[in-house]
Amino acid sequence: MGALVRQGKVRDVYDVGDAYLMVASDRISAFDWVIPTMIPDKGRVLTQISKFWFEHFGVAHHLISTDLSSIELPAELDADDLLGRSMIVKKCEVVPIECVVRGYLVGSGWKDYQNTGVVCGVELGPGLKNCAKFERPLFTPATKEDAGHDENISLARMVEIVGADVANELKEKSIAVYRDARDFAATKGIILADTKFEWGWHEGQLILIDEVLTPDSSRFWPADQYAEGRDQPSFDKQFVREYLNGTTWDKNCQPPELPAEVVEKTRAKYIEAFERLTDSKFAWK
Numbered sequence: 001m002g003a004l005v006r007q008g009k010v011r012d013v014y015d016v017g018d019a020y021l022m023v024a025s026d027r028i029s030a031f032d033w034v035i036p037t038m039i040p041d042k043g044r045v046l047t048q049i050s051k052f053w054f055e056h057f058g059v060a061h062h063l064i065s066t067d068l069s070s071i072e073l074p075a076e077l078d079a080d081d082l083l084g085r086s087m088i089v090k091k092c093e094v095v096p097i098e099c100v101v102r103g104y105l106v107g108s109g110w111k112d113y114q115n116t117g118v119v120c121g122v123e124l125g126p127g128l129k130n131c132a133k134f135e136r137p138l139f140t141p142a143t144k145e146d147a148g149h150d151e152n153i154s155l156a157r158m159v160e161i162v163g164a165d166v167a168n169e170l171k172e173k174s175i176a177v178y179r180d181a182r183d184f185a186a187t188k189g190i191i192l193a194d195t196k197f198e199w200g201w202h203e204g205q206l207i208l209i210d211e212v213l214t215p216d217s218s219r220f221w222p223a224d225q226y227a228e229g230r231d232q233p234s235f236d237k238q239f240v241r242e243y244l245n246g247t248t249w250d251k252n253c254q255p256p257e258l259p260a261e262v263v264e265k266t267r268a269k270y271i272e273a274f275e276r277l278t279d280s281k282f283a284w285k
């Protein structure tokens with residue numbers, strides 16, 4: 001019982017019989033590297049935000065329960081440590097597509113636009129600035145790559161991989177969930193700039209899996225500080241990225257440890273994202 005079936009950059013997945021136990025660790029990644037320093041309670045923030053969204057949407061999803069008394073825990077795990085960071089989820093066959101929805105021109109989209117005027121096959125017209133808002137959200141799928149960066153693919157390529165009907169269903173569902181979340185976040189003073197969903201097959205149905213709309217899978221920006229034409233402050237790894245960019249680390253080898261101040265500020269930002277979004281106090285402060 002309780003075999004570790006997958007260890008991702010952030011989450012550990014255990015087989016607990018009829019279900020998986022997904023445990024969000026306090027690991028943090030930046031520039032595609034897992035940093036050696038933990039951010040205490042970060043995994044709890046991610047799990048609590050995902051739980052909030054799963055319960056908010058009307059869409060079918062994989063969360064069964066966060067009550068661990070209903071399962072036999074893997075022997076190597078500490079029950080207290082698991083509290084707040086774990087989800088019992090339906091075992092799914094993961095659809096091998098990262099369903100990215102973008103509401104703003106940022107990150108790799110902004111880079112591609114500057115080079116070609118096109119973002120993932122969508123011609124955008126001239127004159128857009130860094131972090132400009134799109135009239136309508138763009139669906140820009142990518143393949144899940146085990147090593148390194150995920151690779152953006154065209155809708156035609158996605159159709160080859162999953163078929164036209166499934167491609168269309170994933171697109172429609174992903175955009176609908178993004179719109180709902182974007183509008184909700186706006187009422188909390190948060191811009192949901194973009195996000196990545198994963199979907200899985202369960203009993204013949206496509207359901208929402210993995211983490212949803214967390215600062216790890218999405219860009220959250222404080223709405224009152226938003227302006228086009230520059231980078232935005234964000235609710236997540238800003239301090240980590242700034243710190244690492246100020247060191248001699250070349251991003252091609254093991255990253256350095258983070259100083260206590262960066263850890264504390266990053267932890268506070270993650271907690272602030274949870275509290276602003278859900279209007280509730282983070283229980284592990």
Ligand SMILES: Nc1ncnc2c1ncn2[C@@H]1O[C@H](COP(=O)(O)OP(=O)(O)O)[C@@H](O)[C@H]1O
Binds near residue numbers: 007009091209
């Ligand atoms: N309900 C589910 N059934 C099966 N696999 C899942 C389910 N939910 C999430 N996963 C997978 O579990 C892993 C979560 O670990 P994570 O740290 O996010 O990995 P990664 O480094 O690939 O992002 C991902 O590979 C995700 O596709």
Ligand SMILES: [Mg+2]
Binds near residue numbers: 008
């Ligand atoms: Mg992941």
